[in-house]
Amino acid sequence: MINFITKRQFAFVVFFVPFVFKFSILPSILSLTASRDIWITMLIIMLIELTQLAFIVKIDSIGGLEELKKRYGKIVYYLLTVPLLAVMVLKGAVYLAETTSYSNSYLFYNISTRGVSVVVVIIASYVAVKGAKGIGRMVEQIIWLIPIALIIGLLFGKLKLTPSYILPIAVNGVTPIAKSLDKCLFWTLDFTPLLFLKIRNEKALPERKRSRFPWIPACAIGSLILMVALYALYVMNYGGGSHLIDTAFSSLGAFNVVNTEIGSIDWPSITLWLSIAVISLALKIFGSGMVVSSIGIKFPVAVLIVGVIITTIAHFGFYNLERAVKFATGYVRYAIIAIELLVPLIVLILLERETVKKEVPKNEATV
Amino acid sequence: MKRQYKWIAFLIAFALTFALGVKITPLSERAIVAGLALDMEGEEFTVSAQILLPSENDSKSSGIIVSSAKGSTIGEALAKISSESSMLIAMSHCNLVILGEGLIARNAYSALDYLIRNAYLSENALLLTAEGKAKDILECKTAYSEMSSFYIQRELLVYGNYKEAVRRNIKDYLASYYTENGANWLTKVRKRETESPQSGGNTESSSSGGSGQSGGSSSSGGGSEKVYVLEFDSCAIIRKNEFCFSGNEQVISGINFVTASLDKGDVVVKEGNVSYCFYIVKSKCDLSYSPNDYEATAKLNMDLFLKEIVDPNCVNFDIADVEPPPSVNELVKTYVIDAVTAAFEQSRARGVDIFDLYGGFYGKAGKKWYGLSENYLEKSSLKVEVNVKYF
Numbered sequence: 001m002i003n004f005i006t007k008r009q010f011a012f013v014v015f016f017v018p019f020v021f022k023f024s025i026l027p028s029i030l031s032l033t034a035s036r037d038i039w040i041t042m043l044i045i046m047l048i049e050l051t052q053l054a055f056i057v058k059i060d061s062i063g064g065l066e067e068l069k070k071r072y073g074k075i076v077y078y079l080l081t082v083p084l085l086a087v088m089v090l091k092g093a094v095y096l097a098e099t100t101s102y103s104n105s106y107l108f109y110n111i112s113t114r115g116v117s118v119v120v121v122i123i124a125s126y127v128a129v130k131g132a133k134g135i136g137r138m139v140e141q142i143i144w145l146i147p148i149a150l151i152i153g154l155l156f157g158k159l160k161l162t163p164s165y166i167l168p169i170a171v172n173g174v175t176p177i178a179k180s181l182d183k184c185l186f187w188t189l190d191f192t193p194l195l196f197l198k199i200r201n202e203k204a205l206p207e208r209k210r211s212r213f214p215w216i217p218a219c220a221i222g223s224l225i226l227m228v229a230l231y232a233l234y235v236m237n238y239g240g241g242s243h244l245i246d247t248a249f250s251s252l253g254a255f256n257v258v259n260t261e262i263g264s265i266d267w268p269s270i271t272l273w274l275s276i277a278v279i280s281l282a283l284k285i286f287g288s289g290m291v292v293s294s295i296g297i298k299f300p301v302a303v304l305i306v307g308v309i310i311t312t313i314a315h316f317g318f319y320n321l322e323r324a325v326k327f328a329t330g331y332v333r334y335a336i337i338a339i340e341l342l343v344p345l346i347v348l349i350l351l352e353r354e355t356v357k358k359e360v361p362k363n364e365a366t367v
Numbered sequence: 368m369k370r371q372y373k374w375i376a377f378l379i380a381f382a383l384t385f386a387l388g389v390k391i392t393p394l395s396e397r398a399i400v401a402g403l404a405l406d407m408e409g410e411e412f413t414v415s416a417q418i419l420l421p422s423e424n425d426s427k428s429s430g431i432i433v434s435s436a437k438g439s440t441i442g443e444a445l446a447k448i449s450s451e452s453s454m455l456i457a458m459s460h461c462n463l464v465i466l467g468e469g470l471i472a473r474n475a476y477s478a479l480d481y482l483i484r485n486a487y488l489s490e491n492a493l494l495l496t497a498e499g500k501a502k503d504i505l506e507c508k509t510a511y512s513e514m515s516s517f518y519i520q521r522e523l524l525v526y527g528n529y530k531e532a533v534r535r536n537i538k539d540y541l542a543s544y545y546t547e548n549g550a551n552w553l554t555k556v557r558k559r560e561t562e563s564p565q566s567g568g569n570t571e572s573s574s575s576g577g578s579g580q581s582g583g584s585s586s587s588g589g590g591s592e593k594v595y596v597l598e599f600d601s602c603a604i605i606r607k608n609e610f611c612f613s614g615n616e617q618v619i620s621g622i623n624f625v626t627a628s629l630d631k632g633d634v635v636v637k638e639g640n641v642s643y644c645f646y647i648v649k650s651k652c653d654l655s656y657s658p659n660d661y662e663a664t665a666k667l668n669m670d671l672f673l674k675e676i677v678d679p680n681c682v683n684f685d686i687a688d689v690e691p692p693p694s695v696n697e698l699v700k701t702y703v704i705d706a707v708t709a710a711f712e713q714s715r716a717r718g719v720d721i722f723d724l725y726g727g728f729y730g731k732a733g734k735k736w737y738g739l740s741e742n743y744l745e746k747s748s749l750k751v752e753v754n755v756k757y758f
Contacts, residue, residue: 240545
């Protein structure tokens with residue numbers, strides 16, 4: 001099955017997904033309203049996001065979307081997944097614009113935006129075609145970039161932090177934090193594509209091959225701590241000028257920068273960000289492809305269609321990052337957050353209701 | 368079947384990459400900027416770039432050139448340099464930006480705004496100011512290095528100590544600019560003519576005016592060419608967009624004692640005829656604040672190593688056995704306290720909150736500080752405590 005993933009790989013995806021697009025241009029957008037309190041905004045976002053993850057894991061444990069289609073039929077399935085498809089495509093287009101802008105800023109000089117976005121989508125689509133297994137293997141390999149970046153940073157980099165920049169905490173009340181939260185709704189609930197993954201049941205495996213470590217909760221908590229810490233470090237580094245930095249992770253790579261007479265080396269952080277960006281896009285394309293393929297189109301063809309649509313929107317609809325951000329901070333964000341919150345909730349209620357009705361033990365419903 | 372997808376994906380990627388006109392600029396067509404100098408005359412910027420010239424085989428640079436252009440914006444001036452050289456300006460290796468006196472006196476931030484938003488230029492690039500024109504510093508041939516930008520970087524990053532090396536980069540300047548008081552400080556570099564220890568050279572100089580005229584003069588080097596030593600013994604103290612004053616070595620030391628972690632440099636004190644020289648192994652400062660009393664305390668913990676004693680009455684002694692007498696310890700403390708106090712008081716006299724006391728008081732008091740903050744700088748005092756450990 002194309003959507004099967006091991007528990008550990010799923011956990012790594014959980015660890016990586018919030019990290020990439022929440023720590024690029026978003027800190028700059030949030031700084032305009034929440035200023036030094038952006039780390040509190042991120043704490044709230046992560047708590048909301050982990051609630052969504054809890055829904056998704058629960059849905060998976062009682063059969064997932066496939067079970068929903070089996071029990072309630074295709075119409076209910078489409079009613080619930082087509083809005084998700086729209087969300088994933090729109091988010092994919094905005095994130096693609098962000099990835100392209102990032103690549104053009106750090107990797108190439110005066111390169112064609114169009115060319116970069118096409119190449120990124122082809123790579124992300126290829127990973128998506130490989131399915132959950134391909135995505136899972138990629139995250140397992142990329143996770144090694146974290147210690148590499150850390151070691152290089154600790155050996156050579158210098159990070160000058162001013163802890164007083166973060167104080168006082170929430171001195172202007174909750175209004176600025178609430179306003180910043182409102183601005184970043186589009187970048188919230190990025191776990192939606194995980195609804196289309198299926199965690200491999202380890203009960204079928206021999207005892208010695210079963211993982212006893214609670215990978216998913218550990219990675220979810222790790223992700224929350226990482227994001228809040230990164231935002232706090234970001235404020236301690238840039239202080240009141242945080243709103244001017246539109247590529248937060250690579251810029252915070254000051255920690256990760258080796259200054260030499262001929263420039264600076266921040267490749268580990270750039271490679272890490274870009275790789276996770278591709279995986280994150282691949283997940284969205286994968287999820288969208290799963291919906292499109294359910295109408296009877298072959299999965300690779302469905303992925304190709306989604307890739308073309310995302311590229312078209314990113315290029316002709318947004319063209320540059322500024323327009324993409326304007327779109328993402330517009331009214332569409334309310335529709336997107338509503339869909340991403342309500343659909344998993346409805347799916348969970350429907351599956352639970354049916355489960356109770358049929359008195360099917362949860363364990364048996366799990367594949 | 369799966370392998371087919373792989374090849375199809377590769378073929379599509381390559382075909383589209385070429386079809387959509389992605390062009391990789393070869394190294395020989397790139398003007399690799401090693402240092403940037405920004406000056407302002409009237410309403411126009413003069414941007415000078417020290418460029419490493421590519422050679423035919425791409426494996427090494429064939430020389431350097433300082434190219435200048437004027438423009439109403441920095442981007443416009445850089446575009447003129449690019450156009451004049453027929454090369455793509457590559458800023459990713461630029462690790463030094465010098466701001467001229469004229470620009471500092473007017474509005475340094477107007478220039479830095481472009482540089483901060485320019486992702487091609489690292490925000491870790493060193494930032495300093497020049498006595499006179501920044502272009503003159505970038506163009507001058509130094510006695511110790513063919514390229515002034517490399518010489519400055521080495522001085523500030525590797526060999527400079529706390530009395531001169533105010534290591535500030537674009538990011539530091541940006542963060543300080545956005546504090547309540549906007550106090551900033553930058554090393555001030557000036558050139559001093561010296562005897563040439565070298566002969567030969569291939570530095571060229573060219574300039575292009577705002578009207579588009581271009582031309583230049585080249586100097587082939589040799590014994591008659593003037594060479595310079597760059598000095599870093601003063602710093603520009605700035606508040607937001609206003610240049611306030613030039614600090615001397617003592618002010619630089621005071622700023623560095625409080626804001627930086629030091630691990631090199633000498634402290635020399637004199638008691639009567641005897642001189643004591645201590646090497647700074649480590650020095651770190653913690654600031655604490657008492658907003659109700661408008662009092663800040665800088666607590667310095669220093670590890671010093673007694674390096675040298677010059678005593679005309681005593682010639683034979685083992686330096687390892689000599690502990691500095693308590694009176695000398697007091698002199699060391701006074702030396703540090705004087706430096707920090709000089710930096711604070713001289714800045715305060717010009718309305719500059721050099722150690723961002725506002726941020727510290729605000730962080731401690733929170734909202735309550737709004738009611739206390741009026742004329743806070745005049746009411747504030749800085750207490751300096753020094754703990755010294757000798758090795």
